[in-house]
Amino acid sequence: MKRRTLIASTAAVIAMGTGAFAAAHAEKTKVGFVYVGPVGDGGWTYEHDQGRLAVEAEFGDAVETVFVESVPEGPDAERVITQMALDGADLIFTTSFGFMDPTVNVAAKFPDVKFEHATGYKQADNVSVYSARFYEGRAIQGHIAGQITESNIIGYIASFPIPEVIRGINSAYLHAKEVNPDVEFKIVWAYTWFDPAKEAEAATVLIEQGADVVLQHTDSTAPQAAAQAAGNVYTFGQASDMAEYAPMPRVSSIIDDWAPYYIARTQAVMDGTWESTSTWDGIGPGMVGIGEITDAVPAEVKASAEAMRDAIADGSYHPFTGPINRQDGSVWLAEGEIADDGTLAGMNFYVEGIEGEIPQ
Amino acid sequence: MDLSSINPILFFASLMVAATPILLAAIGELVVERAGVLNLGVEGMMITGAVTGFIVAVATGSPWLGFAGAALGGALLSQVFGFLTQYLLSNQVATGLALTLFGLGLSALMGQGYIGIKAPSFPDIHVPILGDIPVIGPIVFQHDPMVYIGLLIALAVWFFLFRSRAGLVLRAVGENHDAAHALGYNVRRTRMLAIAFGGACAGLGGAYLSLVRVPQWTEGMTAGAGWIALAIVVFASWRPGRLVLGAYLFGGVTVLQLNLQAAGVAIPVEYLSMSPYLATIAVLVIMSAGRSPGSLGRIFHAAR
Numbered sequence: 001m002k003r004r005t006l007i008a009s010t011a012a013v014i015a016m017g018t019g020a021f022a023a024a025h026a027e028k029t030k031v032g033f034v035y036v037g038p039v040g041d042g043g044w045t046y047e048h049d050q051g052r053l054a055v056e057a058e059f060g061d062a063v064e065t066v067f068v069e070s071v072p073e074g075p076d077a078e079r080v081i082t083q084m085a086l087d088g089a090d091l092i093f094t095t096s097f098g099f100m101d102p103t104v105n106v107a108a109k110f111p112d113v114k115f116e117h118a119t120g121y122k123q124a125d126n127v128s129v130y131s132a133r134f135y136e137g138r139a140i141q142g143h144i145a146g147q148i149t150e151s152n153i154i155g156y157i158a159s160f161p162i163p164e165v166i167r168g169i170n171s172a173y174l175h176a177k178e179v180n181p182d183v184e185f186k187i188v189w190a191y192t193w194f195d196p197a198k199e200a201e202a203a204t205v206l207i208e209q210g211a212d213v214v215l216q217h218t219d220s221t222a223p224q225a226a227a228q229a230a231g232n233v234y235t236f237g238q239a240s241d242m243a244e245y246a247p248m249p250r251v252s253s254i255i256d257d258w259a260p261y262y263i264a265r266t267q268a269v270m271d272g273t274w275e276s277t278s279t280w281d282g283i284g285p286g287m288v289g290i291g292e293i294t295d296a297v298p299a300e301v302k303a304s305a306e307a308m309r310d311a312i313a314d315g316s317y318h319p320f321t322g323p324i325n326r327q328d329g330s331v332w333l334a335e336g337e338i339a340d341d342g343t344l345a346g347m348n349f350y351v352e353g354i355e356g357e358i359p360q
Numbered sequence: 361m362d363l364s365s366i367n368p369i370l371f372f373a374s375l376m377v378a379a380t381p382i383l384l385a386a387i388g389e390l391v392v393e394r395a396g397v398l399n400l401g402v403e404g405m406m407i408t409g410a411v412t413g414f415i416v417a418v419a420t421g422s423p424w425l426g427f428a429g430a431a432l433g434g435a436l437l438s439q440v441f442g443f444l445t446q447y448l449l450s451n452q453v454a455t456g457l458a459l460t461l462f463g464l465g466l467s468a469l470m471g472q473g474y475i476g477i478k479a480p481s482f483p484d485i486h487v488p489i490l491g492d493i494p495v496i497g498p499i500v501f502q503h504d505p506m507v508y509i510g511l512l513i514a515l516a517v518w519f520f521l522f523r524s525r526a527g528l529v530l531r532a533v534g535e536n537h538d539a540a541h542a543l544g545y546n547v548r549r550t551r552m553l554a555i556a557f558g559g560a561c562a563g564l565g566g567a568y569l570s571l572v573r574v575p576q577w578t579e580g581m582t583a584g585a586g587w588i589a590l591a592i593v594v595f596a597s598w599r600p601g602r603l604v605l606g607a608y609l610f611g612g613v614t615v616l617q618l619n620l621q622a623a624g625v626a627i628p629v630e631y632l633s634m635s636p637y638l639a640t641i642a643v644l645v646i647m648s649a650g651r652s653p654g655s656l657g658r659i660f661h662a663a664r
Contacts, residue, residue: 038468038579040475070579155622186365186622189629196574196581201378205618208370221476222574244476359629 029270031055031262032089033067034080036096037194043219044193044239044256045069048095048118051258058263062270073098081106085113091269093262094118096193097162103127114274116265119164121345125276130261133282134164135171135344136312137254138215139319140290140305141236144252145213146176146183147301148234155206156187157199157216157223161359163347165217170351171319172215175308177353185354186211196222207233214249224250234296241291252305253291260286280341283313320344325352366619372499372612376507377573379611381406381565381582383510385589386596386603387517388561394521394598395554396534396655400456401441402562403586404463409434409563410570411467414474414577423482423571427506427564430571434563435556437463442555446548449659460586468579479575482506506568511604513561518600530554534653537660547660562586588637595645598653610640 033052037045052065066089071080077099084092085106091114094103100120107115107127115127123129145154154176158165169187176183186209188202195218203214203223213234216223221242227233227249235245237253261279268274281287290309293302311317322333327350333339350358385402392399412433417426441459444450487501521527532540533550541547565585570577588610596602617632625632 038475040472041578042476186624188618188621191629191633194578195583196576196578197569197583197585200574201374201615202618204374205615205622208367208374209365209619209622211622220578221576222578225478225575244478356624 028064029059029062029091029266030087030089031063031065031266031269032084032087032092033065034071034077034084034092034094034096034099035067035069036071036073036098037219038069039067041194041219042221042240042242043237045095045219047240047256048093048258051262054259055262055266059266059270063266071099075102078102078105081115082109085110089113091116091266091274097160097164114265114269123276123278128265128275128277128279130277130279130281131164132256132287133280134254134256134288135167135319136282137288137290138168138171139175139312140309141215141252141254142172142175142177143179143308144293144297144301144305145172145215145234145236146178146180148251148297149176149180149183149213151210151212152180152182153184153186153210153212155203155209155211155214156185157202157206157214157218158187158189159193159217160191161189163345166350166358167344167347168217169354170347173354174324174351175319187354187356189359190218192218194219196220199223200226203227204230221245237291243291246292247294247296250291250294251296252293255289255291257286257289280345283309284315326350327352327354365623369495369498371615371619373502374615375608375612376500376503377611378615379607380507380510381568381573381585382589382592382610383514383604383607384506384565384568385562385586386592386607387510387514387600388558388565389589389593390596390598390600390603391517391521391530391561392554392558393593393656394534394653395530395551396537396653396658396660397445397551397555398452398456398657399438399441399459399555399558400453400590401438401459401463401586402558402589403582403584404460404466405434405437405559405562406463406566406569406582406586406589407467407580408437408463408470408566410566410581411471411474411577413563413567414479414570415470417479417567417571418474418477421480423480426479426571427567430563430567431560432563434559434561434566436559437466438555438559438562439552441559442552445659446551446555449661452657452659464580471577471579474577475579477576479571479577482572482575504572506564506572510564510568514600514604521600531653534655537655537658541660541662547662551660562589565589588640592640594652595641597651606640606643609643610636613639 035045039049068080071077093116095118097119103115103117104122117129119131120129173185190202199218199220200222203226207230216238224235224245227235233249234251235249237250239256241253241255242250318338320339322337323335324333326332385406389402409430413426413430416429417423444455445452482504484504491497491501529545533547537547592606596606613636617635
């Protein structure tokens with residue numbers, strides 16, 4: 001009997017708690033963020049968290065934000081997202097490609113909660129997708145890298161063989177090749193977004209094999225530190241400015257600026273105007289920023305890189321403009337043809353000139 | 361594919377660096393297991409050492425003090441394990457696993473304010489004369505001091521275990537704690553000291569990552585190195601010499617697979633990524649003829 005009383009009273013307490021929570025809930029819009037790395041990675045997740053803080057600064061007491069960091073891609077992500085939805089989040093941003101299926105699965109169970117998945121392609125009635133055209137920034141990196149390399153070997157630390165990463169490699173290669181026909185890319189697949197020891201090791205190996213420019217598509221600053229230790233090696237900040245490594249080795253960077261998007265989407269939920277959308281913005285709308293090009297780069301290279309940045313921003317130049325052949329020599333884009341977003345979104349091939357195969 | 365782009369001298373040099381954190385953690389655990397204690401908390405002690413070492417090095421500006429702090433941090437954490445298993449007689453496997461989880465969480469908490477900060481630099485030493493020998497010089501004699509300290513610790517452990525009376529006592533405690541107790545040796549004290557040594561070594565291994573190899577603090581940066589150290593102890597059949605070999609083999613294949621990838625070898629990347637684990641297990645299994653210490657993982661109580 002006593003046990004029953006206990007159960008009953010516990011249930012009562014829970015009910016009261018939920019009631020109180022629901023009351024508070026009605027006033028505040030709760031926005032959740034699921035991160036793949038720690039907020040202090042200095043790269044990808046750091047910038048998403050800056051976006052979260054911007055949402056808090058914009059709306060003040062009208063919003064409540066929560067986040068979970070270092071969530072592994074896979075089944076664990078589904079558990080975290082479900083928990084966030086159960087805790088009453090109105091809008092949830094899941095910020096890594098590997099959270100795609102977990103997000104879609106959880107979204108099906110919570111039709112009233114809005115979901116936003118970064119860098120994926122699966123949309124649903126309550127799942128929007130958003131990404132940035134990082135390849136626009138990669139074009140500028142390639143343009144600079146091709147001209148400052150003396151060994152003509154450019155190292156590339158790739159993460160996972162997904163379209164976003166492959167697009168970046170192709171874009172950087174095309175624009176390096178354009179200014180330096182002798183350029184060669186050495187690509188290492190790290191199979192991680194964030195593992196400082198492994199990233200440092202990969203950077204060291206690439207430098208030992210003659211690379212004097214190292215591009216990275218992983219999130220930590222470890223490759224920057226490795227390049228700095230090696231001396232005469234150039235790098236680019238990834239996802240975040242990584243300005244603490246300027247002016248050398250970091251000579252420029254791709255900066256993700258998610259704040260305007262996060263604020264706009266939160267506003268839409270508050271106004272009740274939220275709709276499932278697919279957003280893919282680049283340098284023009286400001287979602288991709290190009291970090292300051294330092295004086296370690298010759299002035300004329302800096303000037304032409306900035307000209308390319310402005311041309312991409314105003315839409316007069318597209319980084320994937322033909323003629324471009326696939327790796328096997330077949331024609332992908334004819335002279336003057338511009339790549340369509342569908343092909344870009346699912347890009348799973350190297351362009352002509354890159355050696356090696358994409359891991360399957 | 362262009363294998364000539366792999367510079368063998370640089371390859372062997374980076375092999376020694378890649379192997380050092382695992383070597384340090386494994387040699388400590390070897391002593392612990394020789395004393396009859398199975399501490400599965402190596403990963404937790406490593407990451408705690410990584411963060412305490414980093415904090416001390418940043419605060420004092422001295423990497424040497426950082427390593428001392430890391431050893432102390434690892435040893436202190438290991439004493440939690442020692443107290444629970446030796447005095448409260450808790451299960452060693454469960455306590456060790458808990459120590460790993462605890463260490464990961466504790467280090468993340470301690471490291472909150474240290475993300476994105478650079479560690480004071482720890483220069484390589486160029487050993488006079490020896491460092492100038494062609495080929496061998498750059499491979500062996502131009503590293504940071506911790507590479508040599510790791511090897512010296514391994515040598516000292518070998519000497520201690522097999523050439524000293526105290527080492528004999530420690531092994532006796534590990535082989536049969538009841539007999540050692542009957543002979544009048546203090547089983548509990550021996551084990552507590554061994555556990556502290558294991559913690560200190562794991563802390564050094566972790567600090568090598570945060571102060572030399574990466575070098576910065578990031579959460580979870582050991583990324584499983586502690587588990588590899590544990591496996592190497594077993595496969596090396598509890599012998600210091602083989603343990604050094606195993607650690608270098610693992611470090612070597614890790615660096616080699618990245619080198620092969622960068623050189624464009626047409627082996628699928630997935631196979632290259634698993635190769636360090638396969639190679640290390642294969643070689644050490646073939647070599648191992650050893651037997652685990654008789655009292656490994658068993659709880660000792662003097663009155664029973």
